[in-house]
Amino acid sequence: xxxxxxxxxxxxxxxxxxxxxxxxxxxxxxxxxxx
Amino acid sequence: xxxxxxxxxxxxxxxxxxxxxxxxxxxxxxxxxxxxxxxxxxxxxxxxxxxxxxxxxxxxxxxxxxxxxxxxxxxxxxxxxxxxxxxxxxxxxxxxxxxxxxxxxxxxxxxxxxxxxxxxxxxxxxxxxxxxxxxxxxxxxxxxxxxxxxxxxxxxxxxxxxxxxxxxxxxxxxxxxxxxxxxxxxxxxxxxxxxxxxxxxxxxxxxxxxxxxxxxxxxxxxxxxxxxxxxxxxxxxxxxxxxxxxxxxxxxxxxxxxxxxxxxxxxxxxxxxxxxxxxxxxxxxxxxxxxxxxxxxxxxxxxxxxxxxxxxxxxxxxxxxxxxxxxxxxxxxxxxxxxxxxx
Numbered sequence: 001x002x003x004x005x006x007x008x009x010x011x012x013x014x015x016x017x018x019x020x021x022x023x024x025x026x027x028x029x030x031x032x033x034x035x
Numbered sequence: 036x037x038x039x040x041x042x043x044x045x046x047x048x049x050x051x052x053x054x055x056x057x058x059x060x061x062x063x064x065x066x067x068x069x070x071x072x073x074x075x076x077x078x079x080x081x082x083x084x085x086x087x088x089x090x091x092x093x094x095x096x097x098x099x100x101x102x103x104x105x106x107x108x109x110x111x112x113x114x115x116x117x118x119x120x121x122x123x124x125x126x127x128x129x130x131x132x133x134x135x136x137x138x139x140x141x142x143x144x145x146x147x148x149x150x151x152x153x154x155x156x157x158x159x160x161x162x163x164x165x166x167x168x169x170x171x172x173x174x175x176x177x178x179x180x181x182x183x184x185x186x187x188x189x190x191x192x193x194x195x196x197x198x199x200x201x202x203x204x205x206x207x208x209x210x211x212x213x214x215x216x217x218x219x220x221x222x223x224x225x226x227x228x229x230x231x232x233x234x235x236x237x238x239x240x241x242x243x244x245x246x247x248x249x250x251x252x253x254x255x256x257x258x259x260x261x262x263x264x265x266x267x268x269x270x271x272x273x274x275x276x277x278x279x280x281x282x283x284x285x286x287x288x289x290x291x292x293x294x295x296x297x298x299x300x301x302x303x304x305x306x307x308x309x310x311x312x313x314x315x316x317x318x319x320x321x322x323x324x325x326x327x328x329x330x331x332x333x334x335x336x337x338x339x340x341x342x343x344x345x346x347x348x349x350x351x352x353x354x355x356x357x358x359x360x361x362x363x364x365x366x367x368x369x370x371x372x373x374x375x376x377x378x
Contacts, residue, residue: 006288008280009169009313012177019180 036139038132039067039115039196043105045098045367047123048078050238053373055086057126063133065119067091071109074098079123101363102189103212107205118199121235122190124370126154126378128234135193138228145198145225146217148175148184149191149233152325154377156241161333162340163239163246165314168321168330171231174281179229183273185281187220187227189213191235198225209263210363211256218264221274236378238370245368250347252366257282258355286352289345310338 040058044051051070058068068090072080074097083092095108106120117139121127131149138147150171153164178184187194192213194203199216202223209215220227240246261282267274295303318334321327354360 006309006313008284009173011276011280012174015177015180016173019177 036117036136037066037115038063038117038119038136039069039113040065040119040121040132041106041109041113042068042070042121042123043073043102043109044070044075044079044083044123045073045105046075046077046079047370048075048082049370049372050124051079052082053126054121054123055083055090057129058132059086059089060129061127061132062130063136065115065132067113067115069093069109069112070123071095071105073102073105073108101207103205103207106212107207110200110205113196116196117193118196119193120189122237124238125190126236126373127191128236131191131233131235134230134233138230138233139193139195141228143226144228145195146187146220146227147193147233148179148187148217148227148229149193149235150229150231151188151191152234152236152378153239154236154373155327155329156239156371156377158333158336159241159243159246159340160239161327161329162337164325164327165317165321165330165334165337166340168324169317172320172324175229176231178273178277179227181273181276183221183271183277184227184229185217185277186211186214187217188235190237191233192216193233208363209256209259210252211260214256214260215263218260218267221267221271222264238373240368241371242369247343247347248366249368250344251351254344254347255351255355255362258351259361262356285345285348289348292342292345307338310341311335314338 042054055068055070058065070083070090070092072083072092072094074095083090091112093109093112095105099105117135119132119135135147138144151167153160153167175184189212203216203219206215217227240249261278268278291306295306314334314337317337318331321330354362
């Protein structure tokens with residue numbers, strides 16, 4: 001369930017991008033890929 | 036690894052066959068499918084009996100009135116290492132159990148949240164699908180990244196049976212038992228995985244009144260769990276952030292929809308047009324990701340559903356948090372036949 005909120009959308013997109021970049025740089029696989 | 040699937044069933048004659056069939060045609064079959072007939076008065080028991088020994092059918096003495104009571108009853112029959120919980124109005128993708136098995140090969144994983152898709156029906160289910168896309172592809176993925184996943188969905192979740200038995204009690208004191216289970220696992224620091232490839236298709240309400248009632252249960256249950264597990268907010272920074280984003284921001288932004296027209300109508304128009312734009316972007320994303328052109332068509336209606344969600348959000352906040360009028364009456368939407376091509 002989502003509500004009208006722009007801040008959470010922006011923060012979550014940034015978290016996702018940051019985690020993706022971190023994993024790419026370190027060569028660390030995400031939870032799914034590790035399985 | 037033995038996998039058990041537990042399905043509570045109360046008057047599900049329109050959907051239960053497709054649900055069980057989707058389990059019997061898995062690429063990795065379950066060792067055990069337990070269906071709890073919770074006092075059904077329709078043809079559900081007869082349909083379930085037609086599966087013979089392929090499933091284990093157990094009966095409660097009478098209708099318990101709440102899904103969690105039926106689940107609690109069914110749990111005593113579970114013998115598998117992994118417990119998959121789903122609903123009678125849900126169909127699992129053919130490789131769901133295969134994916135779940137791979138997830139549990141990691142010893143540190145104690146629970147897995149599956150990925151929910153809405154069965155196609157009309158504009159309301161299309162808006163719910165957009166809601167699922169935003170909720171899972173953007174919000175839930177971020178929550179999983181910071182270890183603060185907010186919910187293991189009741190229609191597509193899996194647990195280590197031993198962990199579930201030892202650490203998750205059925206309290207029957209909230210309307211959303213899946214949230215309660217998730218918060219309890221977080222309190223004990225158990226690892227929860229979000230597996231986007233483990234897909235389930237669920238039947239969402241197709242009328243506005245059913246939508247409102249289901250949303251009331253979800254949001255009301257959400258507030259009940261916040262009141263119940265408030266310590267998580269002060270002990271886990273990730274959860275403090277997520278709960279702030281969902282609940283506090285929900286209240287703040289929701290109120291803007293109602294306050295802005297009285298302050299400045301042009302600000303309101305800009306605000307609303309902004310949401311229309313976001314809805315279109317989300318619709319476009321849904322189209323590309325799911326191949327569903329109808330999502331783009333229905334995207335302009337999505338902001339109206341968000342406003343409706345906000346109204347219910349306020350209503351439930353007042354009832355559950357301010358007035359402490361706790362509602363534990365389970366709402367069950369009217370089911371419809373599962374048509375071919377709806378998934």
